[in-house]
Amino acid sequence: MASRPGQRDLTQGPITRTLLTFMIPTLGSSSLQSLNGSINTIWIGRLLGEDALAATSNATTVMFLLLAFVFGFGMAVTILIGQAFGRRDIDGARRVLGTAMGTFSLVAIAMSAIGYLLAPTILHWLATPGEAMPLALEYLRVIFLGLPAALIMTMLMMAVRGSGDSMTPLYCMLLSVVLDSGLNPLLISGIGPFPRMGIAGSATATLIASWAALAALVGTIYWRDLPLRLRGPELAYFRPDPALIRTIIVKGAPMGLQMIAVSLSAITMFGLVNRQGVDTTAAFGVALQLWTYVQMPAMAVGAAVSTMVAQNIGAHRWERVAKVTRSGVLVTLVITGTMVVLLAAADRTVLKLFLGSSSPALAIAQHIQLLGTWGYLLFGVTMVLFGTMRANGAVIAPLIILVIGLLPIRLGIAALAQPLIGTDALWLSLPLASLANLIMAIIYYRRGTWREARMTGPAGPPIPVEA
Structure with a gap:
């Protein structure tokens, strides 16, 4: 099958270069x-x-x-x-x-x-x-x-x-x-x-x-x-086709619920933040605006890894699956890490675009950025692991992991740790929840049970557990 302009065979060629070439337009x-x-x-x-x-x-x-x-x-x-x-x-x-x-x-x-x-x-x-x-x-x-x-x-x-x-x-x-x-x-x-x-x-x-x-x-x-x-x-x-509809619904619904879980977590967090006053709410709102851009590379790499792994699974090129995952983790850490460092270095300049130089919320927003932004490095690695797993049809475990991290763990830290460390509990809740999600994702990825899942049709040979 010859590739057409703009279309890539993701089962061939250098893995990192292929991943970047495919991922960058998605990020765009x-x-x-x-x-x-x-x-x-x-x-x-x-x-x-x-x-x-x-x-x-x-x-x-x-x-x-x-x-x-x-x-x-x-x-x-x-x-x-x-x-x-x-x-x-x-x-x-x-x-x-x-x-x-x-x-x-x-x-x-x-x-x-x-x-x-x-x-x-x-x-x-x-x-x-x-x-x-x-x-x-x-x-x-x-x-x-x-x-x-x-x-x-x-x-x-x-x-x-x-x-x-x-x-x-x-x-x-x-x-x-x-x-x-x-x-x-x-x-x-x-x-x-x-x-x-x-x-x-x-x-x-x-x-x-x-x-x-x-x-x-x-x-x-x-x-x-x-x-x-x-x-x-x-x-x-x-x-x-009834069989295809059933597969799309059974596999697609959990992935849609992941997005809804993210939304519910954000809505609940806003309720907790609103109790801290107008300045804190404004500062948190601006932080969320900036975090939207920080998390984009992770989402784009995760989606690209999922597509690339899916093609390699379809081609029974299992030896490339672990390499794609490792490459995705590296690319995510480099791109997201660069954005986190740049934002930390220029946070006051960027935040003044939203709040003005004399806003009392400016210092609060800087503090929020300092405590919370690094969590997106962990979030990015988790998205890559999830992308690999779901490419083989494993969608329930990533949903459960995400729900546990974003709801009981994140909201529990935000609510229960406030008497001990004050409002910092709110800003640390996301990176700590991301750390918990990453640990659970690594355990599930290493155990290998996701390799037994499949989307539909005949399965190929199993992916080695050490992948």
């Missing part, structure tokens, strides 16, 4: 997505004010949970397609894609319709402030109209990455970001020929960008005749 896509959110927040805050920001924050919470739902199933599709490409089963990969698109396109449309109708109820459940409710409802309903495109594009980009192509999703994400961030001020304020739509204009910009990027992604797949395109009799693959 994640960075663009976060940057897009930051730019849009700036436009809304400057053009519409605090009530509009509160409104979009509530809508963003809803969208995060829905994207977490899709992420797990998309990761299962990525691994299935990766394994199929590894064993050179292109028809099998197309069957996976057809089933995924045929099933989740209908699910996304149904979720969009239900969400549009239940938007007032959803905002009520979120305890949206009364003054922000009309704006939040206006914004959320337009967002729900673009939901099918956003969810389908997320699933399709992950599927394309499973084939070894991380550049095509990057180009389509770039198109989405340019359209979304560029149209936001035009549609909010009614500049030039555009109507003045207020907060609905921001949501409409996102809607247009999502549908345009999805159309570009589908068009590119067919224009370049990428291996995952479906034609002629293959269009029947859009009729869902």
Whole structure:
């Protein structure tokens, strides 16, 4: 099977160089997505004010949970397609894609319709402030109209990455970001020929960008005749295969729940931090903004390792699996470590961009950064180990490990250690929980029971326990 432009055979070549070449565009896509959110927040805050920001924050919470739902199933599709490409089963990969698109396109449309109708109820459940409710409802309903495109594009980009192509999703994400961030001020304020739509204009910009990027992604797949395109009799693959649906759901649900566990931990932590006063809450909020960027390399490397390991498992190249894992750990430590050091060296300069030089929250934010940021080194190694395990279908143990670390351990430290060390217990809870997660992940990785798992289909020879 010859590789096409942008597509890589992840079972061949130098491991570290192959991993980096595949991972960097994935990291670029994640960075663009976060940057897009930051730019849009700036436009809304400057053009519409605090009530509009509160409104979009509530809508963003809803969208995060829905994207977490899709992420797990998309990761299962990525691994299935990766394994199929590894064993050179292109028809099998197309069957996976057809089933995924045929099933989740209908699910996304149904979720969009239900969400549009239940938007007032959803905002009520979120305890949206009364003054922000009309704006939040206006914004959320337009967002729900673009939901099918956003969810389908997320699933399709992950599927394309499973084939070894991380550049095509990057180009389509770039198109989405340019359209979304560029149209936001035009549609909010009614500049030039555009109507003045207020907060609905921001949501409409996102809607247009999502549908345009999805159309570009589908068009590119067919224009370049990428291996995952479906034609002629293959269009029947859009009729869902029950066995494949069962595999995607059984393996995907735990991975989606991992994202939800992260969200629940963050929400609960905010409740504890809010009790410390406005300055501490503001400082913690800024720290979270910066930590979003610090953790991106770990997430990108973990996803790349998962895809690369899946292809090698499909090709029965077990001798490369441990090498990919070690390479992923090294790359994560180098990239994340560099970011942690740079942030520590320039923390005051960076934090002043958010808080101003005279803010009383500035010193608190510096202290939070000092105590908490190093934990993302441990988090990154854990994500690499999880990426390797889930590439062979082991998804329950990583979920249990993550839940134990983020909920009873992290929240227990944050709540119970406060009488002893004060608010430092809050900031140390994340790195200490990350340390506990890493220890549990290493134990499970070394024991070798994850090697007995599988996604679907016949298993290859077992991976040596000493890997």
